[in-house]
Amino acid sequence: MSIESNLLKKERQNVTFSVEELTNVWDGGKEDTEIRRKVVKVFGDDPVLKSPPICTMTREERYTEATRKCVYIFRNMLQKNGIYPGSKEFEHFWNAMPIEYTLLIHMGAFIPCIMSFGSEEQVAKWLPLSANLNIICTYAQTELGHGSFLRGLETEATFDRETQEFVINCPKVSSMKWWPGDMGLNANHALVMANLIVGGKKYGMHPFMVQIRDLSTHMPLPGVTVGDIGSKMGFEAIDNGFLYMKNVRIPRENLLNKNSEVKPDGTYVKKASDRLMYGSMVNLRVNLPKSQAIDVLAKACTIAIRYSAVRRQGLLNPGGAEVAVLDYTLQQHKLIPQLATVYATKFAGEGIIKKHQAFLQNMAKGNISDLAEIHALSASFKASVSEQCTEGVEVCRRACGGHGYSQASGLPHLLSKVTPTCTYEGENTVLYLQTARYLVKCAKEKAADLPESILFLVQPIQNARGNITSLDNLALYFKNRAALCVQAASKKVNQMSNKGLAMHEAWDKSSVQLVHATKAYVIQYIFDAFASFVKEVKCSKSVKEILEDLCCLYGLHYINNCSGDFLKLGILTAHHCNIAEEAEIALLEKLRPNAVGIVDAFDFTDSSMESCLGAYDGNVYERLFDMAKLSPLNKEPVHQASYKYLRPYLLEGRDILEGAKSKL
Ligand SMILES: CC(C)(COP(=O)(O)OP(=O)(O)OC[C@H]1O[C@@H](n2cnc3c(N)ncnc32)[C@H](O)[C@@H]1OP(=O)(O)O)[C@@H](O)C(=O)NCCC(=O)NCCSC(=O)/C=C/CCCCCCCCCCCCC(=O)O
Numbered sequence: 001m002s003i004e005s006n007l008l009k010k011e012r013q014n015v016t017f018s019v020e021e022l023t024n025v026w027d028g029g030k031e032d033t034e035i036r037r038k039v040v041k042v043f044g045d046d047p048v049l050k051s052p053p054i055c056t057m058t059r060e061e062r063y064t065e066a067t068r069k070c071v072y073i074f075r076n077m078l079q080k081n082g083i084y085p086g087s088k089e090f091e092h093f094w095n096a097m098p099i100e101y102t103l104l105i106h107m108g109a110f111i112p113c114i115m116s117f118g119s120e121e122q123v124a125k126w127l128p129l130s131a132n133l134n135i136i137c138t139y140a141q142t143e144l145g146h147g148s149f150l151r152g153l154e155t156e157a158t159f160d161r162e163t164q165e166f167v168i169n170c171p172k173v174s175s176m177k178w179w180p181g182d183m184g185l186n187a188n189h190a191l192v193m194a195n196l197i198v199g200g201k202k203y204g205m206h207p208f209m210v211q212i213r214d215l216s217t218h219m220p221l222p223g224v225t226v227g228d229i230g231s232k233m234g235f236e237a238i239d240n241g242f243l244y245m246k247n248v249r250i251p252r253e254n255l256l257n258k259n260s261e262v263k264p265d266g267t268y269v270k271k272a273s274d275r276l277m278y279g280s281m282v283n284l285r286v287n288l289p290k291s292q293a294i295d296v297l298a299k300a301c302t303i304a305i306r307y308s309a310v311r312r313q314g315l316l317n318p319g320g321a322e323v324a325v326l327d328y329t330l331q332q333h334k335l336i337p338q339l340a341t342v343y344a345t346k347f348a349g350e351g352i353i354k355k356h357q358a359f360l361q362n363m364a365k366g367n368i369s370d371l372a373e374i375h376a377l378s379a380s381f382k383a384s385v386s387e388q389c390t391e392g393v394e395v396c397r398r399a400c401g402g403h404g405y406s407q408a409s410g411l412p413h414l415l416s417k418v419t420p421t422c423t424y425e426g427e428n429t430v431l432y433l434q435t436a437r438y439l440v441k442c443a444k445e446k447a448a449d450l451p452e453s454i455l456f457l458v459q460p461i462q463n464a465r466g467n468i469t470s471l472d473n474l475a476l477y478f479k480n481r482a483a484l485c486v487q488a489a490s491k492k493v494n495q496m497s498n499k500g501l502a503m504h505e506a507w508d509k510s511s512v513q514l515v516h517a518t519k520a521y522v523i524q525y526i527f528d529a530f531a532s533f534v535k536e537v538k539c540s541k542s543v544k545e546i547l548e549d550l551c552c553l554y555g556l557h558y559i560n561n562c563s564g565d566f567l568k569l570g571i572l573t574a575h576h577c578n579i580a581e582e583a584e585i586a587l588l589e590k591l592r593p594n595a596v597g598i599v600d601a602f603d604f605t606d607s608s609m610e611s612c613l614g615a616y617d618g619n620v621y622e623r624l625f626d627m628a629k630l631s632p633l634n635k636e637p638v639h640q641a642s643y644k645y646l647r648p649y650l651l652e653g654r655d656i657l658e659g660a661k662s663k664l
């Protein structure tokens with residue numbers, strides 16, 4: 001056993017709580033842990049799912065491998081292992097997916113969309129085909145020229161009454177669909193968001209099923225230009241694509257018509273609120289943070305904390321032995337709050353998923369009264385979580401020094417996976433502004449007209465009592481701050497408009513304060529939800545203490561990072577801020593001996609991280625060396641480029657050096 005493995009073993013001996021119990025809490029119960037492990041094992045043991053490490057493959061190889069494995073998973077493995085939508089196994093199956101996968105948009109975005117936009121007959125037609133991979137469909141909304149401002153989308157679907165068809169056109173280069181995942185190479189259909197035009201009248205954005213490739217040859221159909229948009233910052237395996245459509249004809253029945261319909265005579269029938277057109281985005285904003293951001297930060301924490309526990313660098317005591325970098329207070333200050341973020345966002349997110357499920361049940365009965373609340377909550381939650389996790393992964397990466405820059409650490413891959421969560425499914429600033437609209441409206445309402453989650457906005461500010469670092473008091477500071485920030489931002493909008501600015505100008509001039517207020521709102525939501533979870537969760541005293549400490553740390557770290565705000569608003573005094581700072585440092589010291597245990601509790605397999613720094617055994621140096629040997633650049637002892645370009649000058653060097661030697 002290497003020295004480094006021994007060091008992690010010792011760390012594990014010092015852990016003061018049951019790692020297995022914390023894993024159960026993380027998974028949602030003992031039974032869930034068992035199911036997750038079963039699914040992970042089935043995937044992990046299957047030889048068909050083995051591939052070379054991703055950092056040794058080209059982009060083309062990564063796309064090919066990911067597609068090969070995903071087709072196998074979706075066609076062969078799910079059904080065979082009882083992993084079907086609605087089952088517990090399905091809930092955990094994202095944890096078992098290979099490190100890179102394609103068909104994500106087909107499975108994760110298109111299928112939910114067909115369910116929310118399609119009529120019963122349309123779902124009956126398209127769902128089995130897509131579930132069996134008989135068709136591959138992308139979600140094509142964003143265009144080269146527009147992504148955020150959906151009213152600016154230019155693709156048109158014009159109804160031709162004669163032929164009972166829609167004619168799909170991208171009138172300009174800027175109107176071509178650009179970005180959708182699975183679209184470049186794999187998809188033969190696209191769910192295209194296009195402006196509906198009937199009898200010259202525009203009805204706004206609607207969803208259409210458009211076949212883009214031939215079913216037998218997979219060649220693009222007439223009028224369709226489709227391909228991959230090229231190399232990106234990450235997502236090497238995914239074929240994000242472009243799609244240019246010129247006079248592509250689709251049958252009238254291909255307008256997904258659960259919410260609106262065009263009759264054969266051209267009559268437009270609206271069956272439900274226009275807002276439901278945005279429903280698929282709410283669905284993804286609610287569901288994607290866990291697998292695409294929170295788990296990514298959890299993996300980055302696992303890598304950085306295990307590595308920091310084995311990495312020896314420098315001395316704490318003059319004359320003493322070299323210490324693990326995790327023993328430095330500053331390293332703890334970087335990493336342990338990231339763990340707190342993982343827990344806070346995960347448990348707050350579960351609350352939002354439940355709220356969304358309740359909303360969907362009500363919607364099925366025709367009641368969409370909670371739509372504004374769930375839209376505001378999911379938009380700001382997705383924005384805040386993606387931001388916190390992206391910042392957190394970069395902190396973890398840098399906390400690993402030089403090795404964090406190596407692909408072999410697994411951290412650059414995680415960073416490039418989490419970064420676009422700030423952009424896709426709604427650019428974060430745009431989403432914060434959406435929530436701000438709702439908050440400003442709520443601030444004007446009477447308490448009786450508001451949902452419970454927002455009541456604090458209009459209630460009198462309460463003063464904290466007793467220990468300033470108690471979870472109750474921290475929750476109160478966050479609520480008071482959110483209420484005061486929203487009121488201040490609303491006041492600014494009013495003042496600007498009273499000065500004579502048009503409402504949209506007043507809004508733009510106040511947008512810095514509006515986004516700030518929204519961030520304050522969503523952080524209070526996340527903290528409150530995590531604190532409530534910690535209070536209610538049934539577990540041993542030692543696990544509860546870990547969760548309480550993480551919750552307190554989440555609150556204190558946030559407050560200490562923006563204490564100016566709390567001081568400015570009169571919520572905290574300088575004395576309080578000093579106490580908060582010291583309390584955070586004391587918590588870091590308290591949590592340090594359990595840090596490795598806390599990341600072990602995430603229970604990630606080594607193969608799910610592909611990290612030389614973060615493997616369970618801590619054998620970092622051997623793994624780094626082994627991985628370097630696999631680099632394609634090391635295939636030959638001398639690379640062709642050296643022979644081709646350097647050799648003439650090296651030979652000159654040889655002659656000079658040997659000549660000098662003979663003169664001696
Ligand atoms: C549309 C916008 C909101 C703005 O447009 P605009 O026309 O200007 O509208 P407004 O005037 O601002 O608003 C009009 C009113 O509508 C209300 N509104 C707006 N949006 C919504 C909504 N979503 N729901 C309800 N109501 C809404 C708004 O409040 C106004 O109301 P009022 O007048 O004030 O009363 C625009 O801002 C917008 O949304 N732009 C963003 C565009 C966007 O999001 N694009 C996404 C493209 S698709 C994409 O990016 C895909 C990416 C890949 C995703 C990869 C996914 C991974 C899948 C993971 C699988 C997850 C499974 C996990 C399982 C597990 O973890 O276990």
Ligand SMILES: Cc1cc2nc3c(=O)[nH]c(=O)nc-3n(C[C@H](O)[C@H](O)[C@H](O)COP(=O)(O)OP(=O)(O)OC[C@H]3O[C@@H](n4cnc5c(N)ncnc54)[C@H](O)[C@@H]3O)c2cc1C
Binds near residue numbers: 145146430
């Ligand atoms: C990896 C990845 C995968 C994607 N997958 C898909 C997919 O499958 N399907 C799909 O349809 N799309 C997809 N997209 C596209 C994605 O949804 C858009 O990129 C996103 O919605 C942002 O739109 P945009 O690119 O037009 O940014 P822009 O809106 O042009 O943003 C540029 C800047 O302008 C700012 N800005 C914009 N509007 C405002 C405003 N009102 N007020 C203040 N500032 C503003 C933004 O904050 C940002 O700083 C994907 C994107 C990525 C990166």
